[in-house]
Amino acid sequence: MMITANDQQDVKKEKILEAAHHRFLHFGYSKTTMNEIAGDLSMSKALLYYYFPDKSQLYVAVMRKVADGYLKSLTDRINTFADLKEAFIFQIDTQHEFIVTNYNFFDFFRLNEQNLPDAIWEIVTQVHESETHMLVSAIKTEVDRGKIKPVSNPTEIVELLLDALHGVRVKSVSHKKTMFPNKEHLEEIRSKRLLLADIFIKGLMY
């Protein structure tokens, strides 16, 4: 098997993405420099700019990779749920772990808050749509099974629950007024969310 120039490029790009991911994950966007990433790979900073146009697009590329992993974990399990509740629990736990394990990586979000680059918004939107799609599918299945009432607009229902679940976190955090939720706190949020999902599902039944 012949190794082409493009393969070589891709391998190097991959190495760069790994190093960048490592830095972004541990120190956040603003606290990692292009020099440091280059240093980790024993290459010159200029070479980074040969492979990626600028810092923010390098970040986006890493984000893309991270998001793809998350998206895969969702699509892998779509339509495999015993019931709606299992689907919601999966969504709650999977998203939760995704956010916790990438907490520092997302400081770019918290930093820019409004006006994120379009490329980032696309990824965020895509992730959101994928989550929604998975849950909408679970709802439809549950309707077909006759377990819950037919829903005129499943997407609306799913997004409503996702917004509500989000509220459980932000309120919980603001009340405890701590930036970094600890283990017990996270467990409290989780159990509240499960309770909310539980009541919500019952509210969809006949």
Added chain:
Amino acid sequence: MMITANDQQDVKKEKILEAAHHRFLHFGYSKTTMNEIAGDLSMSKALLYYYFPDKSQLYVAVMRKVADGYLKSLTDRINTFADLKEAFIFQIDTQHEFIVTNYNFFDFFRLNEQNLPDAIWEIVTQVHESETHMLVSAIKTEVDRGKIKPVSNPTEIVELLLDALHGVRVKSVSHKKTMFPNKEHLEEIRSKRLLLADIFIKGLMY
């Protein structure tokens, strides 16, 4: 009827509170100066300090007054609801109007975010407890009427819904990425909340 010195003081304090409220409401805490408040009343700034120890405590006093009005609107209606849904709708609409009409006034909150003065936290807590109490009472009544299942911990349930309703706003705002929600946007938030409350109540039924 004799007018005592204390009555006079209270009248003047009240005038100051009004002027301060006016300024805080229109320009927020950080954008109003003690000089301006004094100027509005044609008095010297030093006199403000004769009646109130400092700016933040003046703000708290105004907050106290504003909160009392809100608390009264809650207690006036407690136990007057035809059903649980009516109580939730009342809570949603009343709180919503409270927040909208006092939006700028609350910039003090957004500004300090974490570490608010204790006096403010007490008021916030009191308001939250009053809202919760009203809804807990409505839930208990509904249980007694046999309309919904007995609830082991009504307070937990109410707080869960309040958190969830909060999420509907913050998510809705962050998605539209606009600081000041407009009329239609607010109406959208309201209808989402009503839908959520509706499903939630059904989820509490037998």
Added chain:
DNA sequence: AAATTGATAGTTTTGTTAAAAAAGTCAGGA
């Protein structure tokens, strides 16, 4: 004595500028 004020002290915010650090470019070498 209680209410009020002008003057002023003390503190926080804002603006300015210089130095440092980081992002980003480029001519040229392997």
Added chain:
DNA sequence: TCCTGACTTTTTTAACAAAACTATCAATTT
């Protein structure tokens, strides 16, 4: 085509002066 050192440009940081504001107080009026 891949890579680098040296260079330019932009952004961040630090230091400090000016301005704005909070807060105090001795003196004055009611």
